[in-house]
Amino acid sequence: MLVNVLADLHVHTCLSPCGDLLMRPREIVEAAKHAQLSILGICDHNSAENVSAVQEAAGRDLLVLPGMEVTTVEEVHLLALFENLESALCLQEFVYSALEGTNNPERFGWQVVVDAQGEPVATVNKLLIGATSLTTSTVVKQIHRLNGLAIAAHVDRELYSLIGVLGFVPEDLALDALEVSTKANIDEVRNLIPDANRFPLVRSSDAHLSEDIGKGRTEFWVEHITFSELAKALGGREGRRAVVA
Amino acid sequence: MTLGEIAKKLGLKYLCGEAKASVPVTGGYACDLLSDVMAHTKPGDIWVTRQVHENIVAVASLKDLAGIVLVNGRQPEDKTIQKAEQEYIALLLSELPAFELVGRLYQEGVRGT
Numbered sequence: 001m002l003v004n005v006l007a008d009l010h011v012h013t014c015l016s017p018c019g020d021l022l023m024r025p026r027e028i029v030e031a032a033k034h035a036q037l038s039i040l041g042i043c044d045h046n047s048a049e050n051v052s053a054v055q056e057a058a059g060r061d062l063l064v065l066p067g068m069e070v071t072t073v074e075e076v077h078l079l080a081l082f083e084n085l086e087s088a089l090c091l092q093e094f095v096y097s098a099l100e101g102t103n104n105p106e107r108f109g110w111q112v113v114v115d116a117q118g119e120p121v122a123t124v125n126k127l128l129i130g131a132t133s134l135t136t137s138t139v140v141k142q143i144h145r146l147n148g149l150a151i152a153a154h155v156d157r158e159l160y161s162l163i164g165v166l167g168f169v170p171e172d173l174a175l176d177a178l179e180v181s182t183k184a185n186i187d188e189v190r191n192l193i194p195d196a197n198r199f200p201l202v203r204s205s206d207a208h209l210s211e212d213i214g215k216g217r218t219e220f221w222v223e224h225i226t227f228s229e230l231a232k233a234l235g236g237r238e239g240r241r242a243v244v245a
Numbered sequence: 246m247t248l249g250e251i252a253k254k255l256g257l258k259y260l261c262g263e264a265k266a267s268v269p270v271t272g273g274y275a276c277d278l279l280s281d282v283m284a285h286t287k288p289g290d291i292w293v294t295r296q297v298h299e300n301i302v303a304v305a306s307l308k309d310l311a312g313i314v315l316v317n318g319r320q321p322e323d324k325t326i327q328k329a330e331q332e333y334i335a336l337l338l339s340e341l342p343a344f345e346l347v348g349r350l351y352q353e354g355v356r357g358t
Contacts, residue, residue, distance in 0.1 A: 165280070
């Protein structure tokens with residue numbers, strides 16, 4: 001029997017330079033529960049160093065998917081979501097090797113790695129807000145090599161979106177979904193972006209503040225709350241589906 | 246003025262589409278956001294950009310642009326050149342930065358769309 005559960009697949013933590021420093025594991029998990037979410041994607045800019053802390057804070061109450069928001073050389077934001085942390089950390093290694101520059105916290109914000117209790121354990125010095133030297137196509141292929149899902153972030157926005165930057169989805173780009181932002185009107189998106197009818201849509205919050213978690217969300221009809229069920233829903237397989245209101 | 250005349254005056258190098266040298270250039274546009282280029286260019290425009298993704302070819306084709314000039318000597322991906330050859334799009338390369346190149350184009354009488 002299928003059940004419907006709510007997911008917010010794009011949430012930042014205090015590791016993202018633009019993320020609120022109060023975006024710590026416990027606060028994130030509490031906000032997610034308050035928003036009645038069952039699945040949460042942790043997608044910091046070009047890094048996955050805070051995923052394990054959020055997973056630990058969530059325990060069994062919430063499925064926390066390891067993810068990342070990768071900035072490609074074209075300055076397109078791509079979300080990667082994985083079943084396990086190891087895959088996300090593999091992608092992180094790949095991304096770090098293609099990411100130049102050092103962060104200036106005064107200017108771009110602090111990049112704090114925390115433990116499950118929210119205590120700072122390190123800061124990341126890499127310029128996470130920067131763009132990698134990896135093409136959009138390369139990043140999608142790498143995500144798939146690691147058995148992850150590749151989603152074009154906030155396609156309804158002009159900046160840092162696949163549609164804004166590249167005009168349309170390149171014909172051979174094997175995306176698993178397109179993400180729209182919290183306030184996007186789905187009918188308008190479908191009208192303005194013909195590609196929106198070729199791919200499943202998800203809506204997420206892209207939350208940088210805890211009060212925004214769950215403001216953008218997608219309803220998944222699945223048998224269990226697992227990554228593979230979510231992947232089936234995006235692929236429209238075995239009756240599973242993703243619904244964006 | 247034709248694309249070929251502009252290429253000669255400004256020292257642009259053809260990556261492909263030299264056969265389109267006789268196409269008249271009726272205006273110009275400079276932008277790297279393809280959604281914006283699709284919305285605001287007019288047929289016959291010469292398009293100045295540093296975006297080298299293959300999608301630039303489809304945009305130039307869709308909007309019937311006179312040609313694409315890549316700035317800063319930025320070599321496109323091989324796929325971009327292949328597509329431009331297939332779609333019969335003139336793709337040119339300038340060693341100048343965008344600001345400088347647009348200034349030179351303006352000096353030659355090309356006006357913004």
